[in-house]
Amino acid sequence: MKDLKDKVAVITGAGSGFGRELALLCAAENMRLVLADIDAAGLEGTQALLPAGTAALLQRCDVSQADSVQALAERTYAQYGAAHLLFNNAGVAVAGPTWTTTTDEWRWVLGVNLMGVVHGVQAFVPRMLAQQDECHVVNTASVAGLLSVPASSVYCVSKHGVVTLSECLHHELRAAGARIHVSVLCPAFVNTGIADSGRHRPPELSAANPLAEAYEARVRKAVRSGKISAAEVARITMDAVKADRFYILTHPNIKPAIEARMRDILDERAPTNPMP
Template sequence: MEDLKNKVAVVTGAASGFGRELAILCAAEGMRVVLADIDEAGLKHTHSLLPDGAQALEVRCDVSKQESVDALAQASIARFGAVHLLFNNAGVGTTGPLWSTTLDDWQWVLGINLMGVAHGIRSFVPGMLASGEPCHVVNTASAAGLGAYEGSGVYCASKYGVVAISECLYHELQTHAPHVGVSVLCPAFVNTGIADAEERRPAEFGERNPGAAPYAERARQAIRAGRLSAADIARITLDGVKAGKFYILTHPKIKASIETRMQDILLDRTPTHVAG
């Protein structure tokens, strides 16, 4: 998708971090934007940061619920008539050794990170197929979708899943509807609200991994130390969409560990340890 002007973008997780910056950048490109998140105050703030004259709609949406994402698609079409660019971006993180994970850890993270993407594809792609217009879906995975890190089993599982469904979706669309493109965004650590996602974890998923603390602290420090900003990630992502890139790796340094993992598999080695 090269020409974004007057097209419609939907961004989940638009109240913070990458989603906020993607929304600002899309609006700066002359797109009409739908801002979706569970954090309504954050959505208002993102809206206030859009360039003057931008057309935007705020929708409270819980991506872990299919009916909520269906309602987002309906609200987007009702307001703007079409959706051309979908960012399945909302996400959360948790840490801790796998043997002490709780069911709440799994259900919370997979419900948002993995099922949120599935819901977005189910709610929006049929309309994109039917429109015949150039459209594009960007699924936010992570470097944790391309490598395995100690204490990140639940998060990695969710993000490997996002990489897998993005690759499958790509093949399906190439066969059936090549006017719809796909990208999978795989950043490493960037300083965003995700460092504090656990603090906003809903009470219904309240039981946390009792072994999380040392891993959580390490992850928070790594996120806070991220050199690229969320705005950098948004710029690289939108450039990737325009260029029709599938894998958007914002931190080229991760390629060495991806290579090592591939070699481990191909050469029948045990997994090489990579610090997360």
């Protein structure tokens, strides 16, 4: 998709981080925006940064709930009659050893990170197919979807799921002869608000592992050390959409770790720790 002017971009997790930066870039392309987030105040903060005159529809949306995402799609098509660029971007994170993780943590993270993408695909792709326009779906995963990082099993499982879902979707759309393209975004550490995503955790899924605080402090330190900004990740992502590139690896220095994991599998040897 090279010509984005007047096209419609739908962005979940648009209240901060990558979502906010993607919204700014889409606005710069003169796209019409649909911005969704569970954080209504964050959405308003994003809207305040948009250029004057940008067409932007804001909706509070819990991507872990299928009916909430369906409502987002219904409002998008009622307002604009189309969606051309879908960013399934909303995400949360927890950290800690697998044996201390809680069922609540699994339900929360998988609900947002993985089922949020599933819900986005199910709500928008059938409508995109009916449009018969050129469209593009970008699913936000992580290098954690390509590696197995210690003390991140919940997060890694969710992001591995997003990667393989995206690959399956790509194959399915090609087999269907659809004009819908797919990308999967796999960044490494970037200074976004994901380390503090617990502030939006539902009270009914509040049980946290006893080591969460200590491990999440390490995650905050790691993301704040990221050498690539959220704005740069967004720019790389938009360039990939225009170039129709499937895998979006924003941190080239992580490729040796990915290669080592592939070699571990092919050689049937014990996995190499990507973060020794």
